Amino acid sequence: GENVEQHPSTLSVQEGDSAVIKCTYSDSASNYFPWYKQELGKRPQLIIDIRSNVGEKKDQRIAVTLNKTAKHFSLHITETQPEDSAVYFCAATGGNEKLTFGTGTRLTIIP
């Protein structure tokens, strides 16, 4: 089955700086890679996703890149703000629609 690894587990960034979270996956058949943000006590919410036929996708301050050959994908957050503080999860899914999640990154933005 799919195995998703996520690094780092914790990340502290000065407000205004950029944050990068990296994930690797094991199943070359995986074709969909979403990122979720989970604030304390809340549900995970989809913030951006990318499919295997695309190398990069951007939505305002958030971007995701995918390297299919290396089975890497990354989340980039620029101009970080205090409200970006949360736990971020990467995930990967293949043909059976089952999402396998990474272990999460706790991002703290330091004012």
Next chain:
Amino acid sequence: DTAVSQTPKYLVTQMGNDKSIKCEQNLGHDTMYWYKQDSKKFLKIMFSYNNKELIINETVPNRFSPKSPDKAHLNLHINSLELGDSAVYFCASSRPGLGGYTFGSGTRLTVV
């Protein structure tokens, strides 16, 4: 309108009891899931149903039994609760091919 709703939001119960968590989605999605999030925040799939049919059953103890009366509902019944069952349980739904899940607000289960 809440897209994926779960009840109850909190559940505190004693070891050995039987409890149920209910989930309903009004998004018209075909597939529904149960995920368990432990104290370390790991999100692990338990079950998946597509149009009332079980399609994913991870290595979950038999004490956990999902039931899907129709494609908009997926309930989770847990027998003989144990301390290790304490976690947040999330229901989610998706439409095949579109990928993204919509999660419910979670049920925090505490077994004492």
